[in-house]
Amino acid sequence: MKQNTSLNLECRGLLRRSEVLKLTGLSKxxxxxxxxxxxxxxxxxxxxxxxxxxxxxxxxxxEGRN
Structure with missing residues (x-):
């Protein structure tokens, strides 16, 4: 069974670029x-x-931006 890559990365404390863009509000x-x-x-x-x-x-x- 193939695991969800994003979920697997989140378990390791990692975010994909698309998730970082959403979290920070930055453009690519x-x-x-x-x-x-x-x-x-x-x-x-x-x-x-x-x-x-x-x-x-x-x-x-x-945190450093505030």
Missing amino acids: STLYRLESSNDFPSAIQVSARCVAYRLSEIYKWL
């Missing part, structure tokens, strides 16, 4: 710009076609 281009200028946590390569972000780092980034 803004996310890429912030990430390339090291003003946003870097994505980690989960597989050949999948990147994810550590949820703890996203929360720290959000």
